[in-house]
Amino acid sequence: MMGQTANQDQLFYAFNLEEHIPHDHLLRGINRFLDLSTLREHLAPFYSHTGRPSIDPELMIRMLVIGYCFGIRSERRLCEEVHLNLAYRWFCRLGLEDKIPNHSTFSKNRHGRFRESEAFRHVFEAVLGRCMIEGLVGGEGFAVDASVIKADANRANVTTPEDPKDWPGGDRLSRAVREYLAALEETNPVESDTDPIATPRTVSLSDPQARYTAAPGGPAFFAYSTNYLIDLDAGIIVDVEATQAHRTVEVEATKVMVQRVQDRFGIKPDRLVGDTAYGTAPMLHWMVNDKGIAPHVRVWDRTQRKDETLSSSEFLWNEAANEYRCPEGKPLKSNWRRFKKPRDHATQADTIVYRASSLECSNCSRKSECCPNTSHRKIARSVYEGARDVARRIAHTDEYKQSGKQRKKVEMLFAHLKRILKLDRLRLRGLAGARDEFILAATAQNLRRMAKWLTHAQGVPVAIAR
Structure with missing residues (x-):
């Protein structure tokens, strides 16, 4: 006889959310290693002591971690997914009847107290500290590289010196334009209202801090660069920096990242691995003479002649x-x-x-x-030239060949960033927006790496979401 489901409402339900989350779910592994116990103390100076209680900042951070771990790019859609998905509710420590914050809450906090307090950087470093406690960061060798990420800017909506256009919005300029103009005034302050503001050849009217660039053989587009500094043992990202898509700025970001890791964690690598872009003479001098780091980098050398004369x-x-x-x-x-x-x-x-x-x-x-x-x-x-000679001698060693193989780990992280986490195009505008997205994405990658490596090592399988 054909069965039929009876639609009879129950008066009471015995429901344990913990029992409905699979033991091999990725979020179980991430939850073991995500410690936000210091977040409230870090944010306390940026909240008022009076007034109505705000949304719990730990809840918002946990929701953002879900979004970046599973490639949910829209915060509006993220709120919908957390509302429907039991595993997401469990990870956010929400019950079945708890309400989900409105998507506008994320934007208001991100442009306010989160950015002022560098809350995302605080969470990233807390996760990195846990990676170090778990033994995933050796500190002997680091690798550095940059990857270009498209900006949220239309390449047709531009201004040039030949065809100048006014900023859209009139007196009510967008946040990205205001940040761009403020950065210009900070680096080159104007003496009067009539002084011109120096601008690049091609500037986006919607995101003027984005750099107009092109990959070899491809069309030009506006973009930013995410710079990764990784430890070569397990491929853990030890620092991340957002810059304009320009080689010189990317190379200079390496100095900032290495120094920041040394200042905050007391770690300085014995060797630094990079491609030819990091083999300029000043950069090699900084590594060899200023920091005492062995440069496992190919020298940027243009001394070889191509006209068959003596080099x-x-x-x-x-x-x-x-x-x-x-x-x-x-x-x-x-x-x-x-x-x-x-x-x-x-x-x-x-x-x-x-x-x-x-x-x-x-x-x-x-x-x-x-x-x-x-x-x-x-x-x-x-x-x-002395530092260049050091790099040339290292290039003939077996250690250099091994470093070349290990450098592929940072390339794999960029592929994972774009294909799995769906961060091939930015959603936020301005350099500050790019910085927020890159830090959160790097945090998600470190959490996923810990959940995969350590949980497997302890005999608990984890389903890695694709």
Whole structure:
């Protein structure tokens, strides 16, 4: 006989939310390692002591962790998912009848007390501290890299010096535009209202802090860069920094991240792994001489010639004599006469030019393959060449080859960020908005990594959501 479900209302229900969450659910593993006990104390100075009680900040942080762990990009949809999903309610410590905060609460707190107190950075460092307690951070080797993330900006809605446009909104400028103008005034304050404000060639009218960039072979778009500094043992992100999508700014962000980890956790790596973008002479000098870090980085070197003439690497450097020797044994010096006042001969490009004798070059049998278009040979040596030589020597070691393989861990994190966490395009505008999103995403990645590694190591399976 065909059965039929009886729709009879019960007067009382015995319902235990804990029993309905699978033991291998990802949130169970994350909940074990997410400790927000210090959050309220951290935020206390930013709340009033009178008035109506606000939404619990720990509840909002837990909801945001769910959103970034499971790729729920909209806060409106996040509130709906937490309302419907039992596991999400359990993780947020909500009962079946507890109300979900309105989605506008997140925006109000994010632009207010969360940003003023750096609450997201506090949560990230609390999670990182737990990773260190669990032994997932060795501190011996770090890797650094940057990835470009599209901004929430239309590349057709721009202003240029050739076609200037007014900021949309008139007197009521958007938050992203106000932050951009405030940053300009801070770096280059104007003396009067008539002074022009310096702007890049192409500026987005909706998110002017986003950088107009293009990947090789692809169309240009507005974007920001997320910079990761990871520990090579388990691929834990030890720091993250949001910057404009520009190579020089990305490289400088590395110094900020390494110093911040050293100041707050007392950890300085023995080696730093990166691609060629981090192999500039000033950066190598900072690693070798300022920080005492072994640079496992390919040197940014443009001394190799492509016209089949002799490159500077074929000249022998004599440190004691402060000179080069050409293949024929002739010297190249930075000064051929003595000065009463010693000079360092450094140029604005931080190089010292070493020159051969015009007479010796003109009588040399190999002039055609050395300096066919000039009267004598010149070599521009960087004032940081000593650090570059250290990096070149390391590049021939087995440790360097191993570092090249380990560097793939940071590339995998960027792929996970875009494909699994769905952060291939930002939702918030401005550099501050990009910073919030990148920090929360890095926090979610560290939590997922802990939940996967440590729970498996202790014999409890965890279902990793895709």
